[in-house]
Amino acid sequence: MSKPIRVGVIGVGNCFSGLAQGIEYYKSHKTKEMVGLMHERVGPYKYSDIEFVSAFDVGKNKIGEPLNEAVYKSPNLVKWTQLPQSKTIVKEAPVMDGIGIYVLNKIQPLKNPTKPAKLRQQILEELAKTKTEILINYLPVGSQKATELWANIAIETHCAFINCIPVFIASDKKWSNRFARAKLPVIGDDIKGQIGATIVHRVLAKLCDDRGTKIHKTYQLNVGGNTDFLNMKESSRLKSKKISKTTSVQSQLKEELKSDNIYVGPSDFIPFLGNTKLAFIRIEGKMFADVPYSLEMRLEVDDKANSAGVAIDAIRCAKLALDRHKGGYLDVSSYFMKHPLHQYSDAEAKLIIDNFIKLK
Numbered sequence: 001m002s003k004p005i006r007v008g009v010i011g012v013g014n015c016f017s018g019l020a021q022g023i024e025y026y027k028s029h030k031t032k033e034m035v036g037l038m039h040e041r042v043g044p045y046k047y048s049d050i051e052f053v054s055a056f057d058v059g060k061n062k063i064g065e066p067l068n069e070a071v072y073k074s075p076n077l078v079k080w081t082q083l084p085q086s087k088t089i090v091k092e093a094p095v096m097d098g099i100g101i102y103v104l105n106k107i108q109p110l111k112n113p114t115k116p117a118k119l120r121q122q123i124l125e126e127l128a129k130t131k132t133e134i135l136i137n138y139l140p141v142g143s144q145k146a147t148e149l150w151a152n153i154a155i156e157t158h159c160a161f162i163n164c165i166p167v168f169i170a171s172d173k174k175w176s177n178r179f180a181r182a183k184l185p186v187i188g189d190d191i192k193g194q195i196g197a198t199i200v201h202r203v204l205a206k207l208c209d210d211r212g213t214k215i216h217k218t219y220q221l222n223v224g225g226n227t228d229f230l231n232m233k234e235s236s237r238l239k240s241k242k243i244s245k246t247t248s249v250q251s252q253l254k255e256e257l258k259s260d261n262i263y264v265g266p267s268d269f270i271p272f273l274g275n276t277k278l279a280f281i282r283i284e285g286k287m288f289a290d291v292p293y294s295l296e297m298r299l300e301v302d303d304k305a306n307s308a309g310v311a312i313d314a315i316r317c318a319k320l321a322l323d324r325h326k327g328g329y330l331d332v333s334s335y336f337m338k339h340p341l342h343q344y345s346d347a348e349a350k351l352i353i354d355n356f357i358k359l360k
């Protein structure tokens with residue numbers, strides 16, 4: 001029988017709420033066909049082997065709450081299913097650069113936060129006490145300093161690290177070498193949706209390229225109505241996100257487009273959309289006999305089901321790597337993430353993960 005996978009979560013926001021509620025959904029709707037799971041098993045691990053044993057946030061309405069209650073607290077929006085009582089209590093995290101200007105009225109930190117050195121000590125003790133073995137990072141977009149702090153904590157506490165956000169850790173050789181030296185797996189950066197705008201855009205762009213057409217211009221506009229989209233209104237928090245999404249599409253083309261001919265990015269916050277994300281993709285080019293063509297696509301999807309459907313496999317791959325004592329950057333990142341260290345086509349990335357799971 002497989003052992004439980006002991007996961008700690010950094011940022012108890014919408015993405016985590018979707019992951020926790022999705023796992024519970026499958027547990028309570030056991031049918032023959034597990035619709036929507038990319039892998040029922042990853043090696044010996046079932047989705048139900050994942051346990052969230054520690055959790056950290058800055059919202060005063062979440063700190064001190066059991067995890068099963070914290071996931072529904074404002075400004076979180078996911079309400080798919082009820083969670084059973086959890087023994088895990090959300091603990092305080094350092095705010096640093098976590099709270100952007102547009103969410104100041106939505107996330108209230110503690111009035112008297114614990115001093116940094118003491119807080120760090122408390123976090124180290126919590127991770128040791130709970131025997132956390134994998135940390136998953138769901139901090140808000142733009143949390144560069146806080147992510148670096150948590151990556152250091154992962155190394156110090158001997159945890160694998162999964163970086164779901166567009167801050168470059170796994171894809172930065174300096175960091176991935178540090179994880180390699182510590183013999184700890186790292187997966188990142190910036191989680192790809194199960195059927196997200198980026199993966200659809202990549203596949204369409206590659207199709208147009210592979211079929212011998214010449215793409216001249218392309219855009220991908222995204223709108224949504226949750227705190228992630230609100231944070232993305234702050235352009236200074238968005239730099240890595242745009243690099244991550246644009247590189248992901250460019251990497252699929254034989255010849256890169258000039259920067260003026262490609263736009264890929266979050267475009268606006270529309271409050272009533274909540275966790276629904278709309279993506280509008282357009283490709284313009286020339287085909288046989290220099291004849292012009294264009295393609296337009298609209299994707300409507302729950303952005304949190306999108307990320308959770310991928311995270312559930314990333315966690316189990318990190319655990320497999322821990323079992324195999326494999327440290328450093330994991331190439332399965334290409335399957336899970338928009339900004340891995342090495343970009344492959346999505347078909348190649350699928351082979352990489354299939355082979356990784358099969359390894360003994």
Ligand SMILES: NC(=O)c1ccc[n+]([C@@H]2O[C@H](COP(=O)([O-])OP(=O)(O)OC[C@H]3O[C@@H](n4cnc5c(N)ncnc54)[C@H](O)[C@@H]3O)[C@@H](O)[C@H]2O)c1
Binds near residue numbers: 011016097138227304
């Ligand atoms: N499909 C997707 O949703 C998707 C795809 C790619 C990347 N991401 C990234 O995943 C991250 C999480 O997205 P989300 O929708 O859950 O965001 P969210 O705004 O719902 O949640 C962020 C959580 O982090 C907490 N937080 C803020 N500062 C903190 C700090 N310093 N320490 C600990 N916690 C802190 C907030 O209180 C909140 O609970 C974002 O960076 C987002 O860009 C999401």
